[in-house]
Amino acid sequence: xxxxIYMVRHGDSPxxxxxxxxxxxxxxxxxxxxxxxxxxxxxxxxxxxxxxxxSIQTVQEIANQIENEVIVCEDLKxxxxxxxxKRIPDKELFPLLQRSFSDPTYAF
Numbered sequence: 001x002x003x004x005i006y007m008v009r010h011g012d013s014p015x016x017x018x019x020x021x022x023x024x025x026x027x028x029x030x031x032x033x034x035x036x037x038x039x040x041x042x043x044x045x046x047x048x049x050x051x052x053x054x055s056i057q058t059v060q061e062i063a064n065q066i067e068n069e070v071i072v073c074e075d076l077k078x079x080x081x082x083x084x085x086k087r088i089p090d091k092e093l094f095p096l097l098q099r100s101f102s103d104p105t106y107a108f
Contacts, residue, residue: 006044008035013054019078024057036061050076 011028024032039062047063048071049055056070063070081088081096088096099106 004042006039006042008039008058010050010052010055010058011035020051021053024054028054028058032058032061035059036065040065047071048073048076050074050078052077 011024011031013022013024013028016022035058044062045066045068047059047066047068049059051072051074055076056072059070081093
């Protein structure tokens, strides 16, 4: 028996607002229908989500259609990388992230 894991990025959401509670835009809501159609046909039987509202909203219809609940996992939340109270710019962060995947002894 094989297990398949599908990773889904949340639907479109506004850039401003509370990180945890901002919802999907109308475009994001439309996107979720396409995602739902595909994953239900694939036979998904369990749905996990980060604790962010936009993420839960993205997969809620999948869970509804398979008559299951969305399992919310706090550990799936986004990580913000900060050095000395200042967010690390992406151009500095990406090489560090790449190293963290290629070098198992490396830690931030």
